[in-house]
Amino acid sequence: MLTFAAEIGGFGHEAPFIPPAIAEPEPERPAALEFAVYGLTKTFSGRNVLDSLDLDVRAGEFVAIIGRSGCGKSTFLRLLAGLDSPTSGIVAFGPEGRERHGSDVRVMFQEPRLLPWASIAENVAIGAGDRPEPETRRNQAALALGAVGLGDRAEEWPSVLSGGQKQRVALARALVSGPGILALDEPLGALDALTRIEMQGLLERVWLDKGFTALMVTHDVPEAIALADRVVLIEDGRVTLDLRIDLPRPRKRGTPEFAELEREVLARLMQRAS
Amino acid sequence: MTDITQGIAYLPRKLRLPSIHMALSARIPGLVPWIVPAIIIALWQAGASLGLIKAEFLPAPSEVLAAGYRLTLSGELPENIAISFKRAISGFLVGGTLAFGFGLANGLSRTTEKLTDSTFQMVRNIPNLALVPLVILWFGIDEGAKLFLTAFGVFFPIYINTFHGVRNVDPQLIEMARSYGIGPFNLFRKVVLPGALPSIFVGLRYALGIMWLTLIVSETIAATSGIGYMAMHAREFMLVDIVVLAIVVYALLGKLADSAARWLERRTLAWNPAYHKI
Numbered sequence: 001m002l003t004f005a006a007e008i009g010g011f012g013h014e015a016p017f018i019p020p021a022i023a024e025p026e027p028e029r030p031a032a033l034e035f036a037v038y039g040l041t042k043t044f045s046g047r048n049v050l051d052s053l054d055l056d057v058r059a060g061e062f063v064a065i066i067g068r069s070g071c072g073k074s075t076f077l078r079l080l081a082g083l084d085s086p087t088s089g090i091v092a093f094g095p096e097g098r099e100r101h102g103s104d105v106r107v108m109f110q111e112p113r114l115l116p117w118a119s120i121a122e123n124v125a126i127g128a129g130d131r132p133e134p135e136t137r138r139n140q141a142a143l144a145l146g147a148v149g150l151g152d153r154a155e156e157w158p159s160v161l162s163g164g165q166k167q168r169v170a171l172a173r174a175l176v177s178g179p180g181i182l183a184l185d186e187p188l189g190a191l192d193a194l195t196r197i198e199m200q201g202l203l204e205r206v207w208l209d210k211g212f213t214a215l216m217v218t219h220d221v222p223e224a225i226a227l228a229d230r231v232v233l234i235e236d237g238r239v240t241l242d243l244r245i246d247l248p249r250p251r252k253r254g255t256p257e258f259a260e261l262e263r264e265v266l267a268r269l270m271q272r273a274s
Numbered sequence: 275m276t277d278i279t280q281g282i283a284y285l286p287r288k289l290r291l292p293s294i295h296m297a298l299s300a301r302i303p304g305l306v307p308w309i310v311p312a313i314i315i316a317l318w319q320a321g322a323s324l325g326l327i328k329a330e331f332l333p334a335p336s337e338v339l340a341a342g343y344r345l346t347l348s349g350e351l352p353e354n355i356a357i358s359f360k361r362a363i364s365g366f367l368v369g370g371t372l373a374f375g376f377g378l379a380n381g382l383s384r385t386t387e388k389l390t391d392s393t394f395q396m397v398r399n400i401p402n403l404a405l406v407p408l409v410i411l412w413f414g415i416d417e418g419a420k421l422f423l424t425a426f427g428v429f430f431p432i433y434i435n436t437f438h439g440v441r442n443v444d445p446q447l448i449e450m451a452r453s454y455g456i457g458p459f460n461l462f463r464k465v466v467l468p469g470a471l472p473s474i475f476v477g478l479r480y481a482l483g484i485m486w487l488t489l490i491v492s493e494t495i496a497a498t499s500g501i502g503y504m505a506m507h508a509r510e511f512m513l514v515d516i517v518v519l520a521i522v523v524y525a526l527l528g529k530l531a532d533s534a535a536r537w538l539e540r541r542t543l544a545w546n547p548a549y550h551k552i
Contacts, residue, residue: 081453082453083449083453102455103455106453106454107450107453109446109450111446113446113447113449113450115447115464115465115468116545116546117468117469117471117543117545117546118464118468118545122464126450126451126454126456126464127454129454129455129456130455130456130457130460131455157544157545159545159546159547173454177454177455
């Protein structure tokens with residue numbers, strides 16, 4: 001007991017003692033993580049998909065990456081998540097610019113990628129990785145499923161879910177380990193328009209609640225403007241536009257400000273084509 | 275255009291047959307697959323009783339049944355079934371275990387694949403029964419011969435389907451699991467093995483068929499016990515009823531093995547919508 005009190009700052013007997021069992025089982029690492037990339041280059045068979053790309057993202061920021069097909073935005077996300085390694089350049093995490101640790105970045109893919117042979121709860125528990133005890137995993141999975149509104153479906157097979165529900169399970173799985181950065185690779189691309197807007201709302205609520213850093217690759221300009229603090233355009237493997245969106249949340253589509261931003265970004269996006 | 279829509283409109287009428295099946299299976303579940311065998315046996319019995327089928331050519335089912343009863347009382351039939359069953363299982367276990375091991379290893383590792391796969395592919399093309407003369411020279415007509423032939427026959431379907439199953443696990447799922455920090459052991463246990471299982475079961479069911487086929491042949495060629503030996507022995511004394519009995523026993527044992535595999539398949543692949551009960 002004495003050593004514990006000493007550890008938390010030596011307040012002695014005056015210090016309010018919080019028994020560890022009652023304390024929230026929060027991970028010790030901060031909720032959000034900043035990252036920066038410098039001169040990031042990725043070459044596929046002689047072609048520079050990313051060409052010395054620089055980007056700096058603050059902790060807790062929501063950044064949307066837009067660009068034409070093949071501009072390198074998905075490659076960027078894969079390099080950030082460590083699914084591929086860069087040809088050259090640096091990806092640095094945290095204030096001290098360290099290398100990536102295991103669960104710093106979690107990816108939500110375009111496809112749900114659920115294991116069809118595992119229950120919905122087990123699928124979410126996959127996101128907790130290997131380390132936690134089975135009971136911890138189960139509890140974390142139940143919490144995460146509750147957060148995406150599927151708490152009552154835990155024991156069912158993924159095959160009974162709709163496309164939108166599957167993506168919600170994938171979101172729960174991505175969040176279960178409390179990542180500092182959530183990388184989203186067009187996660188709503190395959191959903192119908194209504195489900196998509198619903199999911200955007202869910203994504204925003206979860207992000208506001210958990211406070212992680214979000215990096216979302218998308219084709220959809222209104223989606224980027226509805227969700228992101230910054231919209232970043234990648235063209236020819238470089239950042240060619242970095243636009244701050246200051247509209248208050250939750251953002252209403254169809255307001256003149258929203259429409260103006262949408263027009264501006266689309267015009268910039270289409271500039272090259274003409 | 276109109277032709278197509280008319281065609282679709284007709285479809286439900288044409289699809290009435292399954293509804294008969296459903297009505298039947300609702301009344302007597304599990305009996306439907308036995309309707310055709312029952313009709314065949316009834317026709318066979320009628321043909322034999324009316325003298326249309328000669329007894330020395332094909333004895334009546336009742337006579338086959340009587341032979342079965344006789345040999346069961348004398349203990350000859352259960353004993354031979356037990357011996358054949360033991361041979362089948364041991365050959366299957368030896369061949370199946372090796373095949374499963376090599377299938378997994380070669381599916382998971384390019385190194386062992388390079389080392390062994392082309393050898394297996396060459397040996398695979400030898401019909402296992404072509405080895406009978408050689409096997410008799412090696413093992414005589416001992417248990418070793420039967421074990422070797424059965425294990426040899428069972429090996430390839432299980433090897434190929436395990437290998438194929440492991441290789442065809444969705445790479446997106448593997449990438450997902452890796453990116454979530456799942457280590458090699460759990461990656462195998464939670465992703466690769468369950469993903470390969472449907473294919474492994476296909477191999478298993480093929481292998482069970484080959485297991486009986488190989489055993490029958492090796493028992494009729496070189497054995498002093500077992501169902502195959504019982505049939506060959508009876509042939510020498512023109513005991514057609516026992517010959518037919520042996521064939522029926524083989525059919526039932528084969529069906530039993532297949533049912534066991536299917537049961538296992540249903541249990542382990544419950545997640546797959548294809549195995550959900552309608």
